Amino acid sequence: MERRILVINPNKDAACTAGIAAAVAPYAKPGYARFDTVQLKDGPDAIASWRDWYSVALPLCDVVQAEPADAYVIACVSDPGVEAVREITDRPVLGPFRASVLAALARTDRFGVIAFVDASKERQRRVLLSLGVESRLSGSEALNLPMAALTDPEAPRTALMKAGRKLVEAGSRAVVLGCTGMASHRGYLEEELGVPVIEPCAAVAAQALLTVS
Structure with a gap:
């Protein structure tokens, strides 16, 4: 039976949603697992503030509750609502930032994050604290x-390159893209920076496949 992985963009930006769908599409395995975005x-419009972050949980x-699936991905790199959703389903509920951090640590001991906005840093820091890996973060640069x-x-x-170079200069040996809206820029940035660039949609898609295997 084909597994269904439901990817939910918690903002209403259509271009962002299309980018997420395109980023997870290569991980689909017809007949085994599909991604519905x-x-x-x-x-x-975006998860920019704590108010935005909390507002999407319910x-x-x-x-x-309305969409049965074998696993759920909350497609925002502040991982909003993950804990709340886990209370109402026994299926895996995955956050892209958690997945990206694990992917980065599989490549190196020190990584940096290109954040969406300055307010994203605190939300992401809380995830790092929960994982016990805050000391592995070499820096976070917000694009705003x-x-x-x-x-x-x-x-x-230009802004991505500037932020990425600052992180590499600060000791990052991998860079995490801190927003799903950045998905299409991974290849370009990795080539220019010369270090692995972790794209959150790809990282969480790979992890989701493992949870339904």
Whole structure:
């Protein structure tokens, strides 16, 4: 029986949702596991503040209760609502930031994060503390760009390069992209920086496949 992995974008940005779907698509295994990507139609434009982060927890629970699946991915790199959703399902519930950190640590002891906005840093720090790996973070650089700029094929590249170079100079031997809106820029950034760049959608898709095997 083909397994269903439901990927939920907690914001309502259509371009971001399309980028997430494209990033997880290569991991689908027809006949074994498929990825269905949806978004919260009444979600915020982006998960930029703590208010945004908390506001999506109950809507995410509603989607999971209405949409049977073998595993769920909360497709935001602040991992909002993961704990709440785990309370209402016995299926695996995965967060891209957790998956990305584990993927980075499989490559190196020291990694950096390119955050969406400055407010993202504290939310991500809490995840690192929960995993016991905060000391492995060599730095976090926020882009502070709107989601529409991140999903543009060219617009954010200068800012991404500047942030990535600062992280490498600070000792990062891998760089985690701290927003699913950055998905399409992984290859370019990795080639320019010369260190592994971890794309969260890919990292969590690979982990999701393991949970349904």
